[in-house]
Amino acid sequence: MTAVQHPRHRLDELLQNPVRFSIVAALDRAGTLGFGEVRDAVEITDSALSKQVAALEAAGYLAVGKSFVGKTPRTSLTLTRHGRAGWRAHLATLREIAGDPSA
Amino acid sequence: MTAVQHPRHRLDELLQNPVRFSIVAALDRAGTLGFGEVRDAVEITDSALSKQVAALEAAGYLAVGKSFVGKTPRTSLTLTRHGRAGWRAHLATLREIAGDPSA
DNA sequence: CAAGTAGTTGCCACTTTGGCAAGTGCTTTC
DNA sequence: GAAAGCACTTGCCAAAGTGGCAACTACTTG
Numbered sequence: 001m002t003a004v005q006h007p008r009h010r011l012d013e014l015l016q017n018p019v020r021f022s023i024v025a026a027l028d029r030a031g032t033l034g035f036g037e038v039r040d041a042v043e044i045t046d047s048a049l050s051k052q053v054a055a056l057e058a059a060g061y062l063a064v065g066k067s068f069v070g071k072t073p074r075t076s077l078t079l080t081r082h083g084r085a086g087w088r089a090h091l092a093t094l095r096e097i098a099g100d101p102s103a
Numbered sequence: 104m105t106a107v108q109h110p111r112h113r114l115d116e117l118l119q120n121p122v123r124f125s126i127v128a129a130l131d132r133a134g135t136l137g138f139g140e141v142r143d144a145v146e147i148t149d150s151a152l153s154k155q156v157a158a159l160e161a162a163g164y165l166a167v168g169k170s171f172v173g174k175t176p177r178t179s180l181t182l183t184r185h186g187r188a189g190w191r192a193h194l195a196t197l198r199e200i201a202g203d204p205s206a
Numbered sequence: 207c208a209a210g211t212a213g214t215t216g217c218c219a220c221t222t223t224g225g226c227a228a229g230t231g232c233t234t235t236c
Numbered sequence: 237g238a239a240a241g242c243a244c245t246t247g248c249c250a251a252a253g254t255g256g257c258a259a260c261t262a263c264t265t266g
Contacts (some may be wrong), residue, residue, distance in 0.1 A: 006146045008125045016121060017253085022111045022200055029202045035213070043109045048255060050214055071264060073212055091201060097125055098194060099132045120222085138244070151224060153245055174233060176243055 007097050012090040014059055019044055019052050024087050027062065027079045035075040053077065061086060110200050115193040117162055122147055122155050127190050130165065130182045138178040156180065164189060 015021050022042045027033060033041075039049045056062045061083030065076040079087070095102060118124050125145045130136060136144075142152045159165045164186030168179040182190070198205060 006125060006144060008121045008145065011121050016119070018111045018114050018119060019254090022109060025200045025202060041109060042111065045256075046213060047215085047257080051254085054214085068263095071211095073263075075213070094197065097128045099128060122223090148225075149244060150226080150246085154223080157245085171232090174242095176232075178244070 007093050010089070010093045011097075012086050012093075014056065014061065015087065015090040017052070019048065020056060023049075023052060023056065023077075024061065024079065024083060027077055028084060028087050032076050032078040035077065038077060056083070059083075110196050113192070113196045114200075115189050115196075117159065117164065118190065118193040120155070122151065123159060126152075126155060126159065126180075127164065127182065127186060130180055131187060131190050135179050135181040138180065141180060159186070162186075 015024060019042060023038055026038060026041055035049065035053070038053075039046060042049070044052075053062070053064065057064050060080055063078045063080055065078070067074050067076065118127060122145060126141055129141060129144055138152065138156070141156075142149060145152070147155075156165070156167065160167050163183055166181045166183055168181070170177055170179065
């Protein structure tokens with residue numbers, strides 16, 4: 001039989017970072033948000049957000065849409081199905097480790 | 104009025120590490136555990152655990168007791184009041200970010 | 207053309223973390 | 237009583253993650 005591993009091994013590396021955790025949390029709740037909205041909500045610099053968004057996008061966790069609202073460009077962020085699944089699994093694992101009965 | 108910061112700023116740096124998170128979670132549930140018990144539960148090497156325990160102890164999060172059970176030394180780990188408070192606050196912040204209504 | 211908006215990227219320095227091997231303190235075995 | 241064992245501890249180091257800052261892209265407005 002396979003040894004049962006401690007749940008920490010199942011934590012999502014991407015979501016262990018507080019910034020990415022917060023970005024994904026915000027998107028999970030809001031559905032879609034603009035780059036600026038996320039930047040202001042999470043309180044991070046453009047540079048840092050841009051890098052973390054790129055990481056999440058590369059992992060297929062979120063879709064980045066470029067469009068124009070009037071004359072100004074708008075980058076919209078939305079969780080993918082995969083991202084949402086990863087988020088939920090991560091939360092469930094955290095709860096499992098913490099001993100949360102609702103895990 | 105003071106600007107309300109995003110809750111991620113209140114996350115406990117010590118508890119952002121999965122190993123320390125797991126150690127503290129286990130101790131919160133069990134009360135006191137031996138070094139070996141934690142090592143086996145969390146599935147980590149002696150070296151890594153020793154270092155993380157030292158970090159948690161330095162932060163006043165846990166008390167390390169050295170004693171002998173028969174002839175073999177036993178290092179027991181217990182959360183301090185401060186450690187328990189930090190743990191609870193960290194969990195509450197995670198829930199707050201995640202939008203958990205029970206936060 | 208200069209300047210501004212909305213991001214993006216490169217470069218770099220700092221920090222964290224783990225593995226591995228050697229070391230510590232105490233005890234049992236040959 | 238020297239060697240070996242047990243339960244950790246520590247030093248050294250290499251790899252990886254992050255953020256700051258400044259320069260850069262792309263497009264628009266004055």
